[in-house]
Amino acid sequence: MLFLTGIIRKPAINLYWSTDPLYSTPLFGAIMSRNRFQLLLKFLHFNDNAKMPGAHDPSPDKLFKVRPLLDHLGEKFGEVYALSCNISIDESLLLWKGRLGFKQYIPLKGARFGIKCFMLCEDSGYTFKFKIYTGKENVPPPAGALSVSERVVADLMEPLLDKGYHLYIDNWYTSIPLLKFLFDHSTLACGTIRSKS
Numbered sequence: 001m002l003f004l005t006g007i008i009r010k011p012a013i014n015l016y017w018s019t020d021p022l023y024s025t026p027l028f029g030a031i032m033s034r035n036r037f038q039l040l041l042k043f044l045h046f047n048d049n050a051k052m053p054g055a056h057d058p059s060p061d062k063l064f065k066v067r068p069l070l071d072h073l074g075e076k077f078g079e080v081y082a083l084s085c086n087i088s089i090d091e092s093l094l095l096w097k098g099r100l101g102f103k104q105y106i107p108l109k110g111a112r113f114g115i116k117c118f119m120l121c122e123d124s125g126y127t128f129k130f131k132i133y134t135g136k137e138n139v140p141p142p143a144g145a146l147s148v149s150e151r152v153v154a155d156l157m158e159p160l161l162d163k164g165y166h167l168y169i170d171n172w173y174t175s176i177p178l179l180k181f182l183f184d185h186s187t188l189a190c191g192t193i194r195s196k197s
Contacts, residue, residue, distance in 0.1 A: 062134040077128055086123040088168040089156055091116055102134040120156040129156050150178040161185035
């Protein structure tokens with residue numbers, strides 16, 4: 001099994017601590033012993049595997065194993081910083097070259113393969129809230145509900161609605177129903193819109 005760590009690649013984990021001149025990288029041993037690293041790797045868990053939904057669950061959480069970590073980060077991002085009035089929503093591609101069921105290929109991005117993440121950011125660049133895209137949802141929305149892109153905006157904006165923020169979005173998100181929804185919740189929005197042809 002090939003184990004990747006940054007730009008240094010070795011065919012086995014224990015070789016990162018090897019003293020053989022062919023494989024020697026003293027930095028790893030200076031930071032942590034091999035045995036401690038392997039112990040941490042063995043027991044590092046963010047969720048209880050016994051509570052993991054079955055493979056035949058109609059809407060499995062593909063991020064179940066890291067869900068508590070993601071929820072904690074999302075909560076802390078919102079607590080430690082007061083946003084300015086101007087915010088934006090867009091997608092970002094987090095570089096990922098390993099195997100993953102929901103890995104995306106977007107040729108126009110710098111890192112073409114990765115994990116697609118919808119992010120609500122302040123004009124300074126601070127990420128206030130994020131949502132990782134794990135694939136198409138199996139549950140259809142109720143009739144008259146918001147579309148997929150509109151629901152992304154509604155979900156990310158939920159804690160900020162009715163507080164007078166100004167949202168900037170691109171044409172994938174922008175629609176008349178979404179702008180009306182935001183306006184009804186005291187949120188001004190600006191974005192390009194695609195013409196129906």
